[in-house]
Amino acid sequence: MSNYKNIESALVHGGIYGDKHTGAVNVPIYQTSTYQQEGLGQNKGWEYSRTGNPTRAALEALIAELEHGEAGFAFASGMAAITAVLSLFKSGDSVIISSNVYGGTFRVLDKIFSNFDIGYSIEDTTDIASLDKKITPQVRAILVESPANPLLTVTDIAAVAGIAKKHGIISIVDNTFMTPYIQRPIELGADIVIHSATKYLGGHSDLIAGLVVVNSGKLAEKLAFIQNATGSVLSPFDSFLLIRGIKTLGVRMDRHVENAEKTAAYLEKHKGVKKVYYPGLPDAQGYHVNKNQARNGGAMISFELHENYDISKFFSSLKLIALAESLGGVESLVCHPASMTHASIPKETRQKVGITDSLIRLSAGIENIGDLIFDIEQAISKSEVQL
Numbered sequence: 001m002s003n004y005k006n007i008e009s010a011l012v013h014g015g016i017y018g019d020k021h022t023g024a025v026n027v028p029i030y031q032t033s034t035y036q037q038e039g040l041g042q043n044k045g046w047e048y049s050r051t052g053n054p055t056r057a058a059l060e061a062l063i064a065e066l067e068h069g070e071a072g073f074a075f076a077s078g079m080a081a082i083t084a085v086l087s088l089f090k091s092g093d094s095v096i097i098s099s100n101v102y103g104g105t106f107r108v109l110d111k112i113f114s115n116f117d118i119g120y121s122i123e124d125t126t127d128i129a130s131l132d133k134k135i136t137p138q139v140r141a142i143l144v145e146s147p148a149n150p151l152l153t154v155t156d157i158a159a160v161a162g163i164a165k166k167h168g169i170i171s172i173v174d175n176t177f178m179t180p181y182i183q184r185p186i187e188l189g190a191d192i193v194i195h196s197a198t199k200y201l202g203g204h205s206d207l208i209a210g211l212v213v214v215n216s217g218k219l220a221e222k223l224a225f226i227q228n229a230t231g232s233v234l235s236p237f238d239s240f241l242l243i244r245g246i247k248t249l250g251v252r253m254d255r256h257v258e259n260a261e262k263t264a265a266y267l268e269k270h271k272g273v274k275k276v277y278y279p280g281l282p283d284a285q286g287y288h289v290n291k292n293q294a295r296n297g298g299a300m301i302s303f304e305l306h307e308n309y310d311i312s313k314f315f316s317s318l319k320l321i322a323l324a325e326s327l328g329g330v331e332s333l334v335c336h337p338a339s340m341t342h343a344s345i346p347k348e349t350r351q352k353v354g355i356t357d358s359l360i361r362l363s364a365g366i367e368n369i370g371d372l373i374f375d376i377e378q379a380i381s382k383s384e385v386q387l
């Protein structure tokens with residue numbers, strides 16, 4: 001039906017292309033809350049913008065096409081998207097989450113959904129055999145991220161989806177770190193894909209947005225109901241910005257990944273670096289699984305410096321790379337998981353799972369690789385403590 005076969009073209013032409021009324025090559029920003037009806041029960045398919053808006057609809061059609069799903073839904077943030085998906089469950093139900101899901105996903109289950117008697121359990125989803133034994137009658141879904149934050153742990157998505165199918169429950173994948181350009185969980189058997197589109201899909205650190213894609217008409221109907229009933233929809237302007245960001249996802253990801261691969265290789269050889277976590281390195285945990293389910297290792301790297309390096313000196317010495325939460329923007333960002341993104345996890349638990357105080361997380365941007373490595377090099381060297 002379409003005039004292209006590959007995702008690079010779908011990123012540019014997918015979903016609803018242009019505006020048929022004027023020939024504009026971009027979908028206009030339909031900045032409207034309501035739509036004039038021709039008569040009772042007669043309208044052009046649009047009634048009220050919480051229920052549906054043409055700019056948002058173009059984005060929703062685009063992400064559904066990119067993830068090879070049945071339908072897409074756009075929300076005001078990644079957390080709003082996750083909250084909408086968790087609203088599929090009812091009191092007495094429980095959800096399995098992998099041990100290193102995004103902190104906000106854990107928090108919303110622990111502090112909000114628990115009030116409605118929706119439970120959760122935390123499991124090591126890399127251990128497929130033991131995961132199968134953890135499915136009690138209360139468990140209605142398994143939610144995973146691969147690779148997961150901040151140690152870039154890889155989970156076998158097809159295996160998790162297989163276990164979910166066997167038990168008649170739902171598999172959910174937060175695909176934020178990879179994007180459909182690198183990994184498509186629905187093709188691997190997952191039922192629902194979630195994105196914090198704030199990250200790579202938006203790509204420019206200038207918006208907050210969330211997306212959900214489902215693989216069946218039944219789930220699409222339920223999510224459409226939840227989206228309209230609870231109302232945390234994405235605005236027409238942010239929908240437009242996100243469509244604009246997605247058009248360049250392919251070229252941006254190619255550069256992000258190239259920079260990440262070169263940085264990981266550089267760090268691995270550095271005498272000051274104790275350990276590098278990057279799923280694209282052949283000795284990484286889950287390297288082969290990741291190779292089977294994803295195009296490459298993505299663009300997120302974590303690494304640890306040896307004890308004789310002062311971690312706060314490292315951060316304060318960086319000149320080009322910014323110290324900030326978030327990831328996936330064109331600019332390279334570093335963060336300190338132990339005191340920033342993962343500070344809410346008790347220190348003992350952090351240490352046990354490998355989130356040590358010397359762990360550094362890097363979101364490789366699209367700058368010149370020489371400039372990036374030069375900045376890391378000088379910061380590592382300034383942070384060395386003379387013993």
Ligand SMILES: *Cc1c(COP(=O)(O)O)cnc(C)c1O
Pocket residue numbers: 077078079080102104145149174176177195196197198199208209210
């Ligand atoms: C950032 C992030 C979220 C939350 O998304 P927001 O857009 O910040 O609400 C969820 N999952 C992952 C993996 C993330 O990185």
